[in-house]
Amino acid sequence: MTALNERPAVGTADAPGASAPEIRPARKSASDIALTVWSVLVFGFLFVPIIVIIIYSFNTGRLLVAWDGFGIDAFLTIFQKPAIQNAVMVSIQSGIIAAFIATTLGTLAGIAMASRPGKWVGWFLVLLLLVSVTPEIVDAVALLPWLVTLGQDFGLTLFNNGIARLVVGHTLFATAVVSYIVRARLAGLDAQLQEASADLYATPIKTFFKVTLPLAMPAVLAGFLLSFTLSLDNTIVSAFVQVSGATPWPVYVLSAVRTGLRPEIAAVSTLMLLLTLIALAFVAFVLRRAGDSATQIARTMTGN
Structure with missing residues (x-):
């Protein structure tokens, strides 16, 4: 009787040869399908124009709007026009210098906010928020007379230099971004590590x-690269504060559009886009090597 009671029931999953119940995938609802279609349309609206510019950068025609054939003539033209080379070099130089300054100031501010919390942090975040949300046209209009006053009335010739003006204008917003990123990185770390270092007789420095x-360091590096990429595409502030002989690339493109957009403009834009994507990919790689998940990487990049 005991052996009979212990035999598995016929037709159950435990019986020899019995198949597991079939699991059918859940059918998507109408709202899921609508959201999927809407997402595809939004991404298409955002990225299709960029893809078109990349394709037309290989146009051999005289103007960008007229496709004559496929080739790399536009990329070769870059090396034949000193004005384009100068504009690109001005953007890269000002971007690197602005990134160094913004990273230094933003790192110190982010570490201070994370390690010395208090009422002042709230007020300081408000100031950073004002810098972040203030329209660039307002910053540009305010910076131009101020830089002119410093350069002419106060005799500070540094502010008559085109690169110096661009660096000042680009550093303002980038410093706030780096501060957010570094603070977000250190906010969740254990403060006892610093206390343990002090217990081992280490000086504050x-x-x-x-x-x-x-x-x-991962957030510092991310902030540096983001500052550099933000400087590359800063158009409004650059258009106001730039001086003759130090025209950055976005301002050059803005002036070139008035006379007709040429394929070499799209070619340089493609190269700048590639440089930006490489910088962002390197940021993600560094944060991934530091042990961050995809969600943590996104939070660090946005300063949350």
């Missing part, structure tokens, strides 16, 4: 370089 800065 040594603790900063041996403990705090290495912990924040």
Whole structure:
């Protein structure tokens, strides 16, 4: 009787040769399908124009709007026009310098907000938020007379230099971005690590370089690269503060559009886009090597 009671029932999943119940995939609802279609339309609206510019950068025609054939003539033209080379070099130089300054100031601000919380942090975040949300046209209109006053009335010739003006204008917004990113990186870290360093008789400066800065380094590097990419496409501020002989690439494109958009403009834009994507991919790679998940990478990149 015991053996009979222990035999598996016929037709159950435990019986020999019994098949597992078939799991049918859930059918998508109408709302899911509508959201999918809407997402495809939004991404198409955002990225199709960029894809078109990339394709037309290989146009051999005289103007961008007229397709004559496929070739790399537009890319070769870059090396034949000093004006284009100068505009690209001005953008790269000002972007690198602005990124260094913004990263230095933003890193110090982000570490201070994360390690020394208090009422002042709220007020400081408000100031950073004002810098972030203020329209660029307002910043540009305010910067231009101020830089002219410093350069002419106060005799500070540094502010008569085109690169210096661009660096000042680009650093303002980039510093706020770096501050958000570094603060977000250090906000969830254990403060006892710094206390342990102090218990081991490390000076504050040594603790900063041996403990705090290495912990924040992925965010610092991310902030540097983001600052550089933000500087490359800053058009409004650059158009106001730039001087003759130091025209950055976005301003050059803006003036070139008035006389007709040529394929070499699209070619350089394609190269700048590639440079930006490489920088962003490197940021994601560094954060991934630091152990961050995809969600944490997105939060770090947005400063949340």
